[in-house]
Amino acid sequence: MSDLNLFSVLILSALIVFFLSQKKAKNWQTSAGSERVHSLPVYYGYFGSIWTVIPALFVFAFWSFFSTNVISTMVVGQFVELQALDKSSLSLALNEIYLMSDASIVPSLSDNTIKAQAANLFMQYSQYSAIFKSITVLAIAALGFILTYWRITPTTKARNSVENIVVYALLSCAVIAILTTAGIIFSVLLESIEFFKTIPVSDFLFGTHWSPQIALREDQAGSSGAFGAVPLFWGTIFISLIAIIIAGPLGLISAIYLSEYASKRVRSIVKPVLEILAGVPTVVYGFFAALTIGPLVRDFGYWLREMGVNLDIQILANLTVSTESALAAGLVMGMMIVPFILSLSDDVIAAVPDSMRDGSTAMGATKSETVWKVIIPAALPGIVGGFLLAISRAIGETMIVLMAAGVASNLTANPMNSVTTVTTQIVTLLTGDQEFDSVKTLAAFALGLGLFITTLVLNIIALHVVRRYREQYE
């Protein structure tokens, strides 16, 4: 029986058992003179179907997960030739065997190698496994049904059991989310350790030259590659800084206007518009940055340089100007996070109790005095928290910088020059035709780890600050 069929049968039997158990419970209720039934019939229904299906599903999942490995081991055990292979060639050979055994590929008759024989054996074992799996799963389902259906009595605490199971179901969902995160961190960490075996941590953290090109030939110039991450982290911080300088005041001041001054009508128009802005995909911002803002910034840079030449200002005259620039990326990224800062600031400003406003107004303060002297100080921790969350979003942003800031790693403070960021480099390192065990790809994981730690620290600080703020009025 195929997995899909088996699954459908399980679901169908769950439904049937539900109605059967419910019916049984209803009969207790109607039979006169019987003792009080503990739970509503529907709970007996849930109770029955849960104990019929859940254990069977566990076995189903467990079997499906491990069967390929078990069968492979059994197949390899049959062939001395396969046992002789080393680890990586064995996994290659096994992959071929899986492909050949797949029913969609008809093995050619002439192919009578070890692998073909192994594939045949594999196919055979898989069929047995599927049959045994179906039998086992259905048997467990039947057992579960028998054990619950015949044993439920009016005193069975079905309602409480179902409640317990619901708690476990919720818990397991939460655990899945945590495990996934842990898994990602773990894999990034492992690959990073692999990377740091080749490149010393100090070179990575403090090196100022980033050039991950690995030579194709031994004698090629710069064959070793350079993995100093300082220019990348600098680029990230530089662009995020520009973004927050743009977005911080803009977002905060709009939030003050919207929450303190704007009439209901203005608010009802402006807020949805800003939410639309928050919904624009970053790639759209990216091409806006690359095609519109980038050239504008470049022209402005040329103009500055000309001014420098005319007025004999050395710094301006020697300005490096590029179409892909930190400024263009930062400006557009700033626009991107404005709605983010605005809505967070708006929330914390609205959370300042009206009694503060009344108190200040009654002291003879004007509206703007009230805003700047009472409301903003009161909301400040929340606003700072919002800023930090916005910064960690800016740090993780990829598309805009990839399209507008370039991929050249420059350690520069000139916003007209192109810089590159951690995220951009991860993209360029991992896309295209890459070897997956080269230092170059491993470097991406090390960068990812660095980025992850940076944003994690920022988020922890932000959440801490926001939480402290929330407690202030309680």
Next chain:
Amino acid sequence: MRKGTDVELLQNLGDTVGKPLIDGDSRMSCSKVDVFYNNNNQAIFDISVDLGKNEILAMIGPSGCGKSTLLRCLNRMNDTIEGCKVEGEITLDGIDVYSKNIDPVLLRSNVGMVFQKPNPFPKSIYDNVAYGPRLHGLARNGAELDDLVEESLIKSGLWKETKDRLNKPGTGLSGGQQQRLCIARTIAVKPEVILMDEPTSALDPIATATIEELMYELKSSYTIAVVTHSMQQAARISDRTAYFHLGRLVEVNETNKVFTNPEHELTENYITGRFG
């Protein structure tokens, strides 16, 4: 005394009985004040009443009778409510506070307000008291400001408890202390009138007694109007008592008279607990 059933009395609510207006100089004076919320929702009907110098006027009445609304008209706090319209005349020292050339911000520094729930700013005790003087430039230098803060805290009876912790947050004080801090904050800007909107309803009896004593002391320098739900409080502290009912001012009289021999039956019903 006007007699009749409550329904009849409500239908025949006429002019205010007793002595709403005083003979000598009044500090504040309301004359034929109507207040509307959202155009047609009238909250206050034709109220005329005076606030004398150095007196405490207690405003009592069931919830929703308009006493808080009237109080908030006196320093134009109602301006901050959208759709609120005030008609009639309210004067402070003979000047119409609703006339166009009156700045509500300046008015509020002359007519201070203390709220039902203590609302110290999330700043230090010192900064809370210094808030008003700083806004209005009442102190020329730091030493003067220090003196002003000390004076206000002494007047509000909070100095002894807080002189060693002036830089601690005002929100860390107890409820009664917070309310006295709010009073200190209010008197620091040297107002003529202090409006109190149920200033002790969030406090325990001991803190309430402290605040009441304080109000009694403040009477020598300020005119105080206090809204209260506690008739004992009104009887204890006020010189005159005003009874409000459904947006109308039913009776104003010497406090003693209101609580022993009210002129209007509605007042009697209310103070004896027979009402509503």
